[in-house]
Amino acid sequence: KLLTSGDPYEAPEAPESFRWFKHWYPVHVAEYLDPTRPHPLKLFGCNLVLWKDGDGKWQCFEDACPHRLAPLSEGRVEEDGQLLCAYHGWKFGSAGECKAIPQSEKPVSEWTAKQQEACAVASYPTKEAVGLIWVWPETGAEARKEAEATSMRGFSALFDEEGVARGDIVRTAWSLRDLPYGWDYFIENVTDPAHVPVSHHNVVGNRYKDPRFFKLLPVREMSAQEGMEYSSDRQLVPSADPVTSSSTDFQPPCLVRIRSDYQSQTQTNLCLFAVPTTPGRCRYIGCQVLVKNKEGELPKGLAFFSMPMPKFLFHILAPLFLHQDQVFLHHQERIVNHRSQVAGVRGEKLYTTPTPADTMVLMFRRWFAKHAGGTVPWVPGTDTTLQTNADPVELYDTYNAHTKHCRICQGALKGVELWQKITSVAAVVAAVGAVTAYAAMCASKSAVAAAAAAALRKGSAAALAAVPTLYAPSPGVYALLALALLFLAANVMLGKLKPLFFKYEFSHADNH
Known part of the structure; x- marks a missing residue:
């Protein structure tokens, strides 16, 4: 009924606001x-x-x-x-x-x-x-x-330094990338399990065999300060070790934890941090946290994560997974921004989401609009214009996304450039050495050949046995040729490795 002046009145409670600046x-x-x-x-x-x-x-x-x-x-x-x-x-x-x-x-x-x-x-x-x-x-x-007085966002296995020291927990090397799309589109992407077998075809799953109907069920209901957590009602991609349960946990402002528990009593945690840097860009920092079972085993098929690997090699190969999504997210953000301005509605209102696979994406967007203001609170004066990178070279630029921020990769790049020069010179020196040695051998044997010919004219049978092997290369010449080829192969491999410090392109059309 309508309220009168004498009726008690309680104003509707405003939604609780997320405190962006009260977090690490x-x-x-x-x-x-x-x-x-x-x-x-x-x-x-x-x-x-x-x-x-x-x-x-x-x-x-x-x-x-x-x-x-x-x-x-x-x-x-x-x-x-x-x-x-x-x-x-x-x-x-x-x-x-x-x-x-x-x-x-x-x-x-x-x-x-x-x-x-x-x-x-x-x-x-x-x-x-x-x-x-x-x-x-x-x-x-x-x-x-x-x-x-405030704890950092995370989970017990991430901060368990004693478990890491004992070897019960494997925390892989951290990956760091500056990405050409915004913080909210990163969170939207990693809270969407449906894209994994399609976008990451041939890396995780198969785009033709693995997409299926599934539901996402709430584990922790949405709240302003604590985000939300959802679990899938079935395994979404095949694995060597059957998954018994999996969940995606969004802990605002930065963390998404994707947890999988396996039949072998092991566990994987994909730990993904997204940091809002500038409009249309964010910084990704992530790692895998693997928990062994009582027998000290890792999840089947994931033992390679505990194998020693040069960190720079891990860094330059890591973009593959990110770059498979990158082209979608960079352009999606700009398309949504343009259309939402034209239509005068929030971007997610333009989405068509007929299946429950998008449940957590929509809940994140609801949280963002209801509790977090619907936009990142950029400092006054920040240019919010979204620049579009139509050139794939710019979109897949790994030098500015990572290499220039990482002293490990900067050192490795200098090492690659130095070894390119060394192997190039060494290949030439070895090849010239082989030719020189063979020429010297031929000159030496020419004298023997002349003597053998003279002996042959005199009817010496021993000369006949010496003639067929007069010009066969010596073992030393073969060794120098092998070294030249080895240095040349190393130089070619270094030449293929070096560009990965600068760009790592990917094409879905070519990923058959």
Whole structure:
């Protein structure tokens, strides 16, 4: 009924809002960074800089010197463990305090508190855990207290360092990529199990045999702060070890955990973090966390994850799985953005979703709209224009997506280039050596041949036995030829390896 002035009235409760800035964000892999220099990064469109101080701790500052706002990421980490702005020489300590200004008449320590505060740079709470560098996106004393009291998103096996040390848990090397599509499209993609056997044909499943009807059932109902979790009512792709249960767990703001339990009492956890960097882009950081059974066995067919492999090789091969989805997600985001602006509705309202396979995608979109504002809270002034990469070379650019951010791959690339030169020169030297040795042998045997011919004219039977082998290459010549071919083959292989540091293209039309 209609309310009158005397009726009690309770306003409908507004949906609880997700607190974007009250969480830890993984922003980089610690071992991939060069600790002797500062590194730029973006979070919520804000320019930040990571650097390692004199105590061996990573720090995160706003990437702007308070003097005239030059980027500190173009500066230097000095031997005294302070960050130097390379424009005018201002130096900063671990907490962002200004330590020195060369142009000042007196030391900064003698300035007033207000003057010192004006010369400080904004510093964000930072910590290192499970090999990742985490940043809390608020500054100030109160933010540090909140950060200290807040746990990072994850799950017990991820943080079980004792289990990793014992060998009960295998945590694979972290993968890091800057992707050309937004944070929400990454989350939408990895909460969608239906695409796996189709998009990842010949890697995980078969696009013609494995797609099937299935339902997603709630394990944890949607909530503003805790996200949601859904399980599948059946195994979606075949595996050597039958799956007894599987679930997809979205823990906002960054984590999606895809868990599979197997008949062998083993478990796999695909740990996927997506960090909002700029509109239309995000940073992916992920790994596999494998849990052994009581017999110390890994899931059947996954033992190769525990095998030793050069990290750079893992890094350059990892994009295959991502690049199979990348072309879809990059263009999908831009198509949806354009059509939603024309229609004046949220993007998911344009989707056609007649099967329950899209349940978690739609629930994520509902969570995003209802509790998280329907958009990432970019810092004021962020350009929200979405740029389209029509050129596949730009879309599959692995140098800017990973290599330039990873000192392991930078070192490996230099090594590949060096060994290309070495094997090229070695192949030529070995080939020339073989030719020279053979020529010398032929010259030597020519004299023998002349003597044999003379003996033959005199009727010597022994000369007849020597003539057929006069010009057969010696074992030394064969060895030099083999070395030349070996160095040439190595050079060709290095030539095929090097481009993968720069781009890794993929075509669904050619994936038969």
